[in-house]
Amino acid sequence: MLQLLQRMRVWLFRRSWTCSRVEIGKDVKFLTPVRITGAGRVVIGEGVTFGHVKSPLFFSHYILLDARSANACIQIGSNVIIGNGSSIMAFDSRIQIGTECLLGPQTTIVDSDFHPLAASQRRDKPESRPVKLGKNVTTGFSSFILKGADVGDDCFIGAAAVVTKSAPPAQILAGSPARYYPLPSLEVDL
Numbered sequence: 001m002l003q004l005l006q007r008m009r010v011w012l013f014r015r016s017w018t019c020s021r022v023e024i025g026k027d028v029k030f031l032t033p034v035r036i037t038g039a040g041r042v043v044i045g046e047g048v049t050f051g052h053v054k055s056p057l058f059f060s061h062y063i064l065l066d067a068r069s070a071n072a073c074i075q076i077g078s079n080v081i082i083g084n085g086s087s088i089m090a091f092d093s094r095i096q097i098g099t100e101c102l103l104g105p106q107t108t109i110v111d112s113d114f115h116p117l118a119a120s121q122r123r124d125k126p127e128s129r130p131v132k133l134g135k136n137v138t139t140g141f142s143s144f145i146l147k148g149a150d151v152g153d154d155c156f157i158g159a160a161a162v163v164t165k166s167a168p169p170a171q172i173l174a175g176s177p178a179r180y181y182p183l184p185s186l187e188v189d190l
Contacts, residue, residue, distance in 0.1 A: 034064075036065045038068045057085040074097075083102075110145075128147065148165070154169055
């Protein structure tokens, strides 16, 4: 019964998409509802999976892809899995997610602060800077990747980490703000 309800939710959310510039590759799976909004462009590569059945928030949340302005672009590489309750919001630049990435539940990726910090300017257009995740990047539960971050290939972003700057390939990013440490070698000699 719950699976039928979930399929209905997926269908209803898809009918409510307001973004008209969406490109979807082959074999994309929508296991949880996805909301796609904005005037920008959303490109979804082949084999992308939205949601994970055996993960928290499966029946209660949705995934948001919001390309707000006409200049905004969200590009998701092939074979990416995006966890339940995640949000990817591009205000006025590009958010690029490399191939084979695994985004944990409630991962948030944004290209701006969505308003200037000064009280007198909060209704002005915010600064927007591109965000890039290399290939095979994994994010933990409730991690944040903020404007201007360029995360190298094979990085692991820990749960609740707040990534505010770029990191080279094969690093562990942890903390708030996140610091990076070399990923340990896991090769075993027999």
